[in-house]
Amino acid sequence: MTAAELIAGAVAKSATVAEVLVGRGVLAQTGALYRRQFGDGPACIIADENTWKAAGAAVEASLKAAGIAVRSHVMPARPRLKPTVDLANSLRDVLAVDGSVPVAVGSGVINDVVKHAAFGLKRDYLCVATAASMDGYTSAGSPLSDKGFKKTIQCKPAKAVIGDLDVIAAAPAEMTGWGYGDLAGKVPAGGDWIIADALGIEAVDDVAWPLVQHRLREWLGAPDRIAAGESAALEGLFTGLTLVGLAMELHGSSRPASGADHQIAHLWEMDDLKFAGERVSHGACVAVGCVMSLRLFDWLLAQDLSTLDVAAAVAAAPSLGVKIAGIHAAFGPGEIAARSVEEVRAKHVEGAALRSRLERVRDGWPDLVARLRAQVVTPSQMVEMLHRAGAPAEAAEIGVGRDYLRRSTLNARFLRSRYTVLDLLDECGLLEAAVEASLPLPLRKEGRG
The missing domain is CATH 1.20.1090 (Dehydroquinate synthase-like, alpha domain)
Known part of the structure; x- marks a missing residue:
């Protein structure tokens, strides 16, 4: 079974995730995907300075080409953002000024805080991944610190996820690690x-367990090729991380x-x-x-x-x-x-x-x-x-x-x-x-x- 088939099979079981688009150059399809999944209403891109350079500007261009009104909120990249409920609540306020669809452009922290903010506003959101750095893109939980205690807060995963392998390959090598x-x-x-x-x-769940475990050794089996940024190996890594997120949603916990x-x-x-x-x-x-x-x-x-x-x-x-x-x-x-x-x-x-x-x-x-x-x-x-x-x-x-x-x-x-x-x-x-x-x-x- 191909990576696309594995993901499509898991997406079909999801109550929330409707589409996961993975491949080289797929960032250019952002506008078309947005219209399929969210209609023609306005979008608000949330990124930091690094992820804006990596993909945010291209996402904005694709959305505008598709006739979508876009505004953006770009946060400083330094110091590194912290995954906190306070940050998520501040983004909820940014989004609350209008009815725009949140578009998270980034990796772990940005996705998690936007997920929490969108959930608080009862809105679906689009996630554009900029690195194969964690498994939360398709998960229903946001692991955030609340008053110093880190916990996984149940939310809703992104309705759609885009993973452009060219963008992911260009991410800092340490993030892939x-x-x-x-x-x-x-x-x-x-x-x-x-x-x-x-x-x-x-009890072991006969739906979530195989999604995570059955091909885990294969996804982990090419560490040198992953470190070298080879597209096929990165696709395997990103597929594994995506399926883990879906498994958490389907199981109802992490x-x-x-x-x-x-x-x-x-x-x-x-x-x-x-x-x-x-x-x-x-x-x-x-x-x-x-x-x-x-x-x-x-x-x-x-x-x-x-x-x-x-x-x-x-x-x-x-x-x-x-x-x-x-x-x-x-x-x-x-x-x-x-x-x-x-x-x-x-x-x-x-x-x-x-x-x-x-x-x-x-x-x-x-x-x-x-x-x-x-x-x-x-x-x-x-x-x-x-x-x-x-x-x-x-x-x-x-x-x-x-x-x-x-x-x-x-x-x-x-x-x-x-x-x-x-x-x-x-x-x-x-x-x-x-x-x-x-x-x-x-x-x-x-x-x-």
Whole structure:
């Protein structure tokens, strides 16, 4: 099946996305697509200075040639835009002055804030992608920070998406690396979903799972060609990212795309992690979180939980009160701690319920190991793949020191009610040992500690 056929099949199942146009030179078709999907009403292009140069001016020209009235709102490119509810609300005000259709020209942050703004105004919007840098173009969620807490806010995805491969190939190489990192995170995220499925917590979805997982190795399989900007390889990467977004919409949450890797990354994003004078991107954080998650899986798969002492694990398990105290110790007072308490309350089990779950782990361990080994790759394999694609892989490459990595990994499980490898290790009493074994050797202090 071709990339276009894969996308068309998924679009046919979507309640919101009506068209995804991918190919070389398709930017010139913006006006025609706009008229097909939005009629002849006015448009408002939202971009930053960089994305305006990359595609905004061409989008404006195509819309005007199609007889569409156009206005534009171009934001500064520096400092790098932050994905916040405040920014989205400011764009909602920009759009609210008339009835124009929002046209987001950009990548992750611009798409996410325009998505939120359009949803608040109950308007469909068009997204013109300028980089294969993340998986949110077709997703229903906007991962935004609200009072310092990053969360995925359910909205509506773009009604139409344009991905011009010439524009995407011209994007900064590091942005393509970010997209590769975001897509790579689906490997351990799939492992997290397998764990939740095996324990009867959240069943694997037979629609969303194959959209993300069945051709994932193929999309990730040409990192050198992706780094070189080869059109066919970029089409595969963009197709994978597009299908992941559609899978999230069809599933109704980000579970098909996000696990412990994203939870670790979200902590760094909420800390506004900076390296070499720039805020570290979502995709770069996820790439490093992906490797850390795979190291936890690697350690876990070396254990024999078929001999797990369930009674001892249940007796030693922390109470909800102890976990809440840990949240306040980790995050202090404020929104992050308050939201984290809600998330942990939603997934905490103890007593008979925990005993039943751990017995299921023990009794089903051989089958679970087989499923996980078929899903994950070794950490060393992933490090090589990420580096070849131009993405970071090790924590020091984004300015995260060993102690900071330890704290982030231990605390990441507090951020979401979603069950992941972090929760399995925690409930078995193995999390601290697994994290310690997965850290880089303490040769010297790197970056933020």
